[in-house]
Amino acid sequence: MPVHLLAIAAHRDDVELTCAGTLLKASDSGYRTGILDLTEGESGTRGSASLRAEEAERAAAVLGVSERRNAGLRDAYLSNDEATRRVLVAQIRRFAPRVVILPFPVGRHPDHRVASEVSRDACFLAGLARYDAEGEPHRPMKVLYSLAYREDPLKPTFVVDISAQFSRKMEAIRCYASQFDGAKAAGEIFPTGQDLYALVETQDARNGSLIRTRFGEPFFTHETVEIEDVIAMGVQSM
Numbered sequence: 001m002p003v004h005l006l007a008i009a010a011h012r013d014d015v016e017l018t019c020a021g022t023l024l025k026a027s028d029s030g031y032r033t034g035i036l037d038l039t040e041g042e043s044g045t046r047g048s049a050s051l052r053a054e055e056a057e058r059a060a061a062v063l064g065v066s067e068r069r070n071a072g073l074r075d076a077y078l079s080n081d082e083a084t085r086r087v088l089v090a091q092i093r094r095f096a097p098r099v100v101i102l103p104f105p106v107g108r109h110p111d112h113r114v115a116s117e118v119s120r121d122a123c124f125l126a127g128l129a130r131y132d133a134e135g136e137p138h139r140p141m142k143v144l145y146s147l148a149y150r151e152d153p154l155k156p157t158f159v160v161d162i163s164a165q166f167s168r169k170m171e172a173i174r175c176y177a178s179q180f181d182g183a184k185a186a187g188e189i190f191p192t193g194q195d196l197y198a199l200v201e202t203q204d205a206r207n208g209s210l211i212r213t214r215f216g217e218p219f220f221t222h223e224t225v226e227i228e229d230v231i232a233m234g235v236q237s238m
């Protein structure tokens with residue numbers, strides 16, 4: 001069965017940090033959601049691939065995702081090459097999502113940057129009827145980039161209110177005890193002296209404040225957002 005929303009990221013736990021609230025919110029609304037982790041995280045400093053597999057499974061249950069799959073690509077060696085694109089095209093065709101969430105194209109970890117680019121390319125190629133990969137042709141309607149933890153000089157195109165989902169997002173993140181217990185930084189999150197869990201809360205509170213809610217997750221799209229009814233628009237101007 002196709003999913004409505006698919007989040008793709010390089011490592012197990014990336015999706016939890018960047019867009020778990022949005023996945024939960026979609027699931028709460030009755031949509032089918034999926035996660036595609038590109039690597040098994042075997043090159044990470046903490047934990048091991050097998051431990052991270054168990055943690056990812058528990059987190060997926062908390063997030064209520066319909067399916068979580070792992071592309072089995074080599075951690076810390078991701079590249080946008082033909083073999084990688086073919087693997088991703090087959091996975092995207094299998095999930096057949098309407099909307100895809102990708103990492104932001106700029107990042108500290110090379111895998112995060114490459115995951116963004118190769119996944120976008122694969123989303124396009126997956127729709128080519130004659131592209132040589134498994135599955136029926138399918139091109140996602142929409143690509144969203146997570147802007148979480150980024151400090152690039154651009155505003156989010158929109159922020160998703162995850163106030164009602166925030167505690168479950170933290171529960172999913174806490175599944176990765178091997179990665180985060182005692183951690184003061186992770187991936188794209190720079191240290192301030194706070195625990196990792198407090199860092200996530202601070203960032204999500206800041207993003208929520210942009211739309212006058214308690215917690216939020218920011219996204220960027222290259223396309224312009226269409227508004228049907230300007231009278232119904234939220235977020236107070238003054």
Ligand SMILES: [Zn+2]
Pocket residue numbers: 010011014109112187
């Ligand atoms: Zn990562």
